[in-house]
Every structure is written in C-alpha cells, then in structure tokens.
Amino acid sequence: MSRDTHPGVQCPHCQSHLALVPVPANSAAAPVPLLPITPKEEWQPPPVADVLAVYAGRVKDTATATRGAAKVRESLNRARAAAAQRRAAQKTARRTPKSA
Template sequence: MSRDTHPGVQCPHCQSHLALVPVPGNPASGNSAVPPIPVVPITPKEEWQPPPVAEVLAVYAGRVKDSATASRGAAKVRESLNRARSAGTQRRAAQKTARRTPKSA
C-alpha cells in the first residue's frame, strides 16, 4: 500500500500520516505483559508576570533629580538620534542614485 493511499489518521498541520500504535497494558490490544506507563500529574504552567511598577520604582523613591546629568543625557540622546537620521537620509539617497539607470543617448 503506498503512502499516498494510506487510510490512516493525518496530522492537521503538516498532513503527514500518523501510525496508530497500541497502548501498552491495554487488554484490548493483547499486550497485557507490558507494565502500564505511570501517569505523571500535569501541573499547570505558571504565567510569568512582571513585578508591580510601584515595587520597581521604590528603588528610586528617595533620589533627587540631578538636572545637569539629565540635560547631558538628553543631549547625548538627541545627538545620537540626529546622527542616525542623517545616516539614514544619506543611505536612502545613495540607494536612489544606485537604482537610477543611466539614460542611453
């Protein structure tokens, strides 16, 4: 019997044929000499949740805002964003000129 005409069960995802195997210890299958497989209790998986925001921010509760450090950090972020923006503009311009085909005369 070819694999294509096999009348067995198919996997709903990949449509491959699945073989039906008798369960050990099942009296209907005639394999009662094989001891049954012990059943392991299935414990539900715990969903991971992030800690509460108040708990995370409690570390920073007693700190004073240092405006000089904050302004230096903001300036660094602005400079980095501007560099990235100009690099992207230059890259797009280079791609646009590379895509243009020279017009034949």
C-alpha cells in the first residue's frame, strides 16, 4: 500500500479521502501552489409548510398562508399591548400614595 493513498486520512467535515503530498526540500523558495478548495454545499431541508402540504394531500396556498401569518402577528401584537397595559396598571397601583 502506498502512503499517498492511506485510507485513514479523511477530511473531518465531508469524510472524503485525502492524499498526502510530499513537500519539496526548498519549500520556502518555491511554495507549492494550492488548489482552490470549493466549500461543501450545505443541505437544508425544505420548508415545513411544503412538506406538510404534501402529507396532507394539498397544495401550498400562499395567499392563505399569508393571511394566517397576518392574523397570528395581529394576535401577538394585541397580546403584547394588553400585557404592557396590565404592567402599567400594576405599576401605577403600587405607586399610589397611601392615605394617612
């Protein structure tokens, strides 16, 4: 077995086998040109809405999804406003001067 094709040398990220390249004796005078390394393409799963639409036997309806998201945002904004109003009322209730 050649030491250039040793099976134990692998890239820790993509697990591809690496070849050992001998370095010339006068490496400072003549640097070895490096090959450009292309980054490994990161795989991302498809959006959840697309996957669930397939399992439900439906087509993803963008208009309905947009309306639903708008309703959720509106509901969250109302809840935030109510919570802020509740906190303000509690804060003023704590600050009221006690009658002597």
